């Protein structure tokens with residue numbers, strides 16, 4: 494019989510792409526619905542209701558109302574009371590005049606809206622959220638994609654092309670620079686339900702992942718580090734009109 498070295502317990506190694514145990518990104522998604530306009534109007538401020546009347550296309554007005562209302566309902570669910578005009582905080586320049594809503598309480602927020610789906614994500618770390626329809630027509634734009642990516646995109650599936658766009662937009666929302674420096678943001682060219690490395694134009698590393706949803710959308714989160722993602726279901730709150 495040959496002697497076998499007993500198996501040594503493996504040192505606890507945590508790869509950089511394992512989710513942080515204590516960091517949770519909470520994500521609320523909602524389909525804008527004309528039937529819920531009363532709830533939207535009840536939950537937004539009069540200033541927001543006034544701005545909504547100036548949005549001409551009904552579908553655009555509806556998604557705007559739904560997303561503004563969602564931010565306020567999420568804040569209420571977190572026990573926060575927002576003023577009439579929600580403060581902003583730009584992650585890129587720190588100005589309070591633009592950027593995503595600022596809820597205080599050490600929370601970072603990201604908002605995304607498409608006509609068929611709006612979303613709000615909240616985390617104790619910076620976060621970027623983007624939503625695209627799976628069948629969206631992505632412009633192969635030099636402002637967004639690098640030469641190398643433009644060479645690869647024709648071979649990518651239409652869905653992966655939308656993913657690449659969405660990942661850039663999510664990283665852009667994480668940094669606050671939006672699509673301004675998108676062509677320098679490096680993202681994986683295939684969407685994955687695992688966190689993958691991305692690099693922002695500012696040189697800051699980040700991670701991106703695609704969140705599985707039941708509707709035909711690409712929902713993308715970007716964060717400085719992997720985190721656990723919790724898809725919130727709050728249809729009950731909605732039904733009760735709160």
Ligand SMILES: CC(C)(COP(=O)(O)OP(=O)(O)OC[C@H]1O[C@@H](n2cnc3c(N)ncnc32)[C@H](O)[C@@H]1OP(=O)(O)O)[C@@H](O)C(=O)NCCC(=O)NCCS
Nearest residue numbers: 585586592593594604605606662665666669670671672673
């Ligand atoms: C950020 C950006 C990609 C969003 O594109 P979009 O088509 O409006 O995206 P969506 O409709 O999905 O999301 C809109 C939400 O994005 C958020 N947002 C706007 N600017 C943002 C920024 N700089 N960073 C992060 N989130 C931002 C807002 O919450 C907004 O919703 P709200 O105004 O109701 O709160 C685009 O507006 C952009 O590239 N802006 C330029 C950013 C820039 O110049 N940054 C430098 C500032 S110093």
Ligand SMILES: [Zn+2]
Nearest residue numbers: 583585586587
């Ligand atoms: Zn700014």
